[in-house]
Amino acid sequence: MQNLVYHFSMQSMKGGGITLAEDFSIKEISLFRAGGNAEFYAEPRTTDELLSVLHLASERGLHIEVIGAGSHILAPESGISGLLISTRSMKGITIRGDLLTAGPGEMLDGIINIAIDHNLIGLEELGGIPGTIAGALSINASANNRSISNAFFYADYVTTDGRIHRRTFYPDTFSLQDSAFSEDEIIVNVALRLKHSKATAEARLRKEKFVELMFIPPCRRCAGEVFRDLADMKAADLIRQAGFIRDPGIRAEFSDYQSNCIFTYEGCTSDEIFSLILKTAERVYEETGIMLEPSITLLGSFRERWKELSQQSHLRKA
Numbered sequence: 457m458q459n460l461v462y463h464f465s466m467q468s469m470k471g472g473g474i475t476l477a478e479d480f481s482i483k484e485i486s487l488f489r490a491g492g493n494a495e496f497y498a499e500p501r502t503t504d505e506l507l508s509v510l511h512l513a514s515e516r517g518l519h520i521e522v523i524g525a526g527s528h529i530l531a532p533e534s535g536i537s538g539l540l541i542s543t544r545s546m547k548g549i550t551i552r553g554d555l556l557t558a559g560p561g562e563m564l565d566g567i568i569n570i571a572i573d574h575n576l577i578g579l580e581e582l583g584g585i586p587g588t589i590a591g592a593l594s595i596n597a598s599a600n601n602r603s604i605s606n607a608f609f610y611a612d613y614v615t616t617d618g619r620i621h622r623r624t625f626y627p628d629t630f631s632l633q634d635s636a637f638s639e640d641e642i643i644v645n646v647a648l649r650l651k652h653s654k655a656t657a658e659a660r661l662r663k664e665k666f667v668e669l670m671f672i673p674p675c676r677r678c679a680g681e682v683f684r685d686l687a688d689m690k691a692a693d694l695i696r697q698a699g700f701i702r703d704p705g706i707r708a709e710f711s712d713y714q715s716n717c718i719f720t721y722e723g724c725t726s727d728e729i730f731s732l733i734l735k736t737a738e739r740v741y742e743e744t745g746i747m748l749e750p751s752i753t754l755l756g757s758f759r760e761r762w763k764e765l766s767q768q769s770h771l772r773k774a
Contacts, residue, residue, distance in 0.1 A: 485526030492535030536756035560590030
């Protein structure tokens with residue numbers, strides 16, 4: 457059971473105060489079911505609560521990491537220091553005409569279903585992608601020649617200094633599996649412009665077809681694609697070209713079927729998964745001269761170790 461500390465409330469909040477959990481198990485929310493503990497953890501339900509959490513973190517000098525539902529994260533078994541904030545409880549969907557707005561904690565697949573229920577289409581190709589709408593937007597989630605940016609209208613976000621901003625669509629807002637939203641910008645509301653259609657039965661069948669393509673065997677765990685695609689080449693093709701890492705000391709492997717996805721086996725640790733990611737990136741670099749970049753969110757020391765690897769690759773190129 458988590459130890460609860462630092463209970464506080466503010467007049468502007470609704471529904472009571474926020475409680476930070478101490479020694480929170482990241483394993484409980486990660487799709488990999490691996491990883492250590494966060495020193496502190498908060499799960500705000502509203503923008504006001506998020507602002508209060510940020511204020512408390514600033515007062516206490518806590519380092520901040522932000523995640524969505526935890527479906528696309530990897531944290532070391534040794535854990536992470538500071539405050540881990542999850543926006544998965546910041547929910548709510550509103551539809552006005554062809555405009556759908558959603559809280560950052562809404563799951564992308566659920567949004568697609570609700571849109572179809574309201575005769576709105578345009579997201580079906582993204583069916584089956586795990587994670588929240590905020591997570592999808594931050595990496596411009598793409599599949600089947602469609603990206604979340606194709607429907608993007610605007611997003612509201614909070615910076616760690618407590619200010620609220622709005623970003624509307626501009627040509628340079630998104631690139632392939634990347635967006636202008638930085639790690640210090642916490643998305644709190646997303647607006648998508650969709651298309652009206654009476655052909656909802658066909659849209660639902662189309663969506664389910666793409667869900668089937670994302671099928672993951674129930675005996676394995678997967679958190680989506682690990683590396684970002686390049687403009688002219690898919691990361692999956694580069695991994696396959698370089699050759700899969702098969703290490704008996706690692707209870708995980710890149711899939712033969714979905715070459716940019718890692719499947720794990722019982723007892724696999726986050727350190728083993730990260731080791732596989734590093735070894736695969738190094739092999740791809742050695743075989744092709746291309747340094748892949750992760751689309752998965754690396755937390756704590758994993759992020760720092762990845763930065764070191766990237767710097768070393770740049771030095772070797774120079």
